[in-house]
Amino acid sequence: MTRLFNDPTEFADEFAEGFVAANRHLVRAVPGGVIRATEIPAGQVVVITGGGSGHYPAFGGLVGQGLAHGAALGNIFASPSAQQVYSVAKAAESGGGVLFSYGNYAGDVLNFDAAQDRLRAEGIACETVTVTDDISSAPAAERDRRRGVAGGLCVYKIAAAAAETGLDLAEVVRVAQAANARIRSVGVAFAGCTLPGAGAPLFEVPAGRMAVGLGIHGEPGLSETEVPTADGLAELMVGDLLAELPEGLAAPAGARVVPVLNGLGSVKYEELYVVYRRVARLLEDAGAEIVDPQVGEFCTSLDMAGASLTLLWLDDELEPLWTAPADTPTYKKGSVTRAAVVVEDVATGAASADVPPASEESRAAAVIIDAALDAVRTVLDEAADELGRLDAIAGDGDHGIGMQRGARAGRTAAAEALAAGAGAGTVLTRAADAWSDRAGGTSGALWGVALRALGERLADAKRPSAHSVVDAVGAARDGIIGYGKAEVGDKTMVDALVPFAETLAAAVDGGATLAVGWRRAAESAVAAAAATADLLPRKGRARPHAEKSLGTPDPGAHSFGLIVRTVADVLDTAAAE
Numbered sequence: 001m002t003r004l005f006n007d008p009t010e011f012a013d014e015f016a017e018g019f020v021a022a023n024r025h026l027v028r029a030v031p032g033g034v035i036r037a038t039e040i041p042a043g044q045v046v047v048i049t050g051g052g053s054g055h056y057p058a059f060g061g062l063v064g065q066g067l068a069h070g071a072a073l074g075n076i077f078a079s080p081s082a083q084q085v086y087s088v089a090k091a092a093e094s095g096g097g098v099l100f101s102y103g104n105y106a107g108d109v110l111n112f113d114a115a116q117d118r119l120r121a122e123g124i125a126c127e128t129v130t131v132t133d134d135i136s137s138a139p140a141a142e143r144d145r146r147r148g149v150a151g152g153l154c155v156y157k158i159a160a161a162a163a164e165t166g167l168d169l170a171e172v173v174r175v176a177q178a179a180n181a182r183i184r185s186v187g188v189a190f191a192g193c194t195l196p197g198a199g200a201p202l203f204e205v206p207a208g209r210m211a212v213g214l215g216i217h218g219e220p221g222l223s224e225t226e227v228p229t230a231d232g233l234a235e236l237m238v239g240d241l242l243a244e245l246p247e248g249l250a251a252p253a254g255a256r257v258v259p260v261l262n263g264l265g266s267v268k269y270e271e272l273y274v275v276y277r278r279v280a281r282l283l284e285d286a287g288a289e290i291v292d293p294q295v296g297e298f299c300t301s302l303d304m305a306g307a308s309l310t311l312l313w314l315d316d317e318l319e320p321l322w323t324a325p326a327d328t329p330t331y332k333k334g335s336v337t338r339a340a341v342v343v344e345d346v347a348t349g350a351a352s353a354d355v356p357p358a359s360e361e362s363r364a365a366a367v368i369i370d371a372a373l374d375a376v377r378t379v380l381d382e383a384a385d386e387l388g389r390l391d392a393i394a395g396d397g398d399h400g401i402g403m404q405r406g407a408r409a410g411r412t413a414a415a416e417a418l419a420a421g422a423g424a425g426t427v428l429t430r431a432a433d434a435w436s437d438r439a440g441g442t443s444g445a446l447w448g449v450a451l452r453a454l455g456e457r458l459a460d461a462k463r464p465s466a467h468s469v470v471d472a473v474g475a476a477r478d479g480i481i482g483y484g485k486a487e488v489g490d491k492t493m494v495d496a497l498v499p500f501a502e503t504l505a506a507a508v509d510g511g512a513t514l515a516v517g518w519r520r521a522a523e524s525a526v527a528a529a530a531a532t533a534d535l536l537p538r539k540g541r542a543r544p545h546a547e548k549s550l551g552t553p554d555p556g557a558h559s560f561g562l563i564v565r566t567v568a569d570v571l572d573t574a575a576a577e
């Protein structure tokens with residue numbers, strides 16, 4: 001149970017505020033996350049990590065000398081937006097280029113990739129090494145599809161230590177890849193975690209049972225057993241990890257290994273040490289030499305009851321980088337020569353640009369768009385729990401809170417732009433930026449793309465006609481498909497979006513008014529969203545647990561249906577007036 005919070009939608013931001021307030025000598029807030037408070041030497045490659053909040057000390061707690069240079073902090077369990085990632089990277093970048101390293105999750109990949117494109121377009125070198133240590137999430141033959149869990153600590157630590165020895169970006173990338181290739185993790189859970197404000201856990205494990213291979217966002221486990229003894233758990237985890245040694249390592253005997261025994265949230269340190277006692281014995285019995293073991297919390301999942309074991313198999317290059325000193329709010333090792341603390345504040349870069357001129361007709365349309373966004377916000381507030389529940393069945397449970405935050409921020413930005421005299425296009429593009437920035441996750445990025453495409457097509461001069469709306473919706477559809485690469489049948493929002501755009505175009509071409517055409521299109525979207533219950537997901541976070549979602553509609557398709565149906569109501573009211 002997460003008991004202490006204010007407004008649940010503000011939880012992640014309020015966490016970040018308190019975290020920075022308590023660690024000012026080590027980290028400082030920049031738009032989108034935190035960077036080191038200490039000076040970063042000119043020309044040094046910066047290692048930027050990030051991900052959803054709720055995994056403390058990942059990711060902000062791992063920022064400091066010897067470890068990450070910065071971390072983008074998303075909403076609870078939701079990827080940070082591309083804008084957040086970009087902004088954190090820009091604030092930390094010191095002339096040596098940027099390495100993005102983070103756990104391999106669809107939403108994070110989408111947003112970090114978009115930020116990488118933006119940095120490169122500005123001439124800043126940027127490369128990515130995703131962490132793929134979780135052996136339960138895909139077979140060994142498909143290692144690059146695996147999720148990243150507590151092993152991220154090892155990759156960020158080694159990459160940053162390499163950067164601090166003065167290696168260039170290509171070399172830091174090589175070392176980070178080498179570290180990722182030599183970590184393997186396995187996790188178990190006894191009880192699910194509860195998002196702030198939620199009435200029930202994100203997922204449940206039956207009493208007395210243990211889910212093996214469960215993801216840190218509650219992605220369902222791969223098998224379930226009785227809860228073993230502490231020794232039994234150590235045997236299971238060490239056994240699984242010794243069964244998959246990294247390439248180039250024939251046997252554990254004689255190898256040097258760092259065990260990282262990680263509590264996921266509500267397993268006590270005492271319990272972890274009881275387990276570790278047996279882990280150490282088993283590794284020694286296998287002939288491995290234990291180096292610098294770690295027992296504690298490195299990547300949690302709110303209050304989830306569970307633990308994971310990571311093995312980092314060292315070699316001559318990785319060992320001194322792993323054992324190099326570090327000083328972050330949560331991870332301290334050896335003795336670091338403190339760099340000077342930076343005094344001046346980084347500019348936010350978020351100056352609210354003036355609203356461009358707009359025609360009277362376009363401003364009249366902007367009033368309707370603002371009303372539509374307001375109605376969408378209300379509907380998503382009401383639907384948030386249901387959307388979260390749908391997403392928790394095979395995904396990570398954040399769809400409700402992400403859509404809620406996106407819609408609130410989008411509406412606020414739209415209303416501000418409208419009050420400043422903006423036309424339809426500007427109201428929509430402002431809403432787009434605010435939505436994707438605040439929502440995070442895959443769907444936040446995709447709704448940002450869609451709203452921006454609508455805004456760019458409708459622009460600020462002409463009165464939007466039924467035909468120009470058809471054209472704009474087509475552009476939004478192409479934008480979402482171009483960005484997310486999902487096709488009809490992949491069990492995503494695209495399954496509702498495509499019939500929506502087709503029905504709207506057909507109705508308007510056949511002479512229907514916008515309100516009538518939109519209503520018909522919305523009905524087809526709602527029906528198509530419901531029909532996704534019969535599909536298996538092929539994209540996004542739900543994919544690894546495809547079969548679990550059979551019988552449940554796709555959350556993104558469902559929310560798409562809700563949104564376009566709500567807009568139909570607003571268009572009907574506007575037409576009646």
Ligand code: ADP
Nearest residue numbers: 107399441442443484486492493540555556557
């Ligand atoms: P995340 O998957 O990052 O947790 P959300 O939970 O907010 O983000 O959104 C999940 C929804 O996003 C899915 O139900 C699906 O409709 C949509 N989605 C995921 N990946 C894609 C994609 N590649 N293209 C289109 N839609 C996608």
Ligand code: MG
Nearest residue numbers: 395396398399
């Ligand atoms: Mg999700």
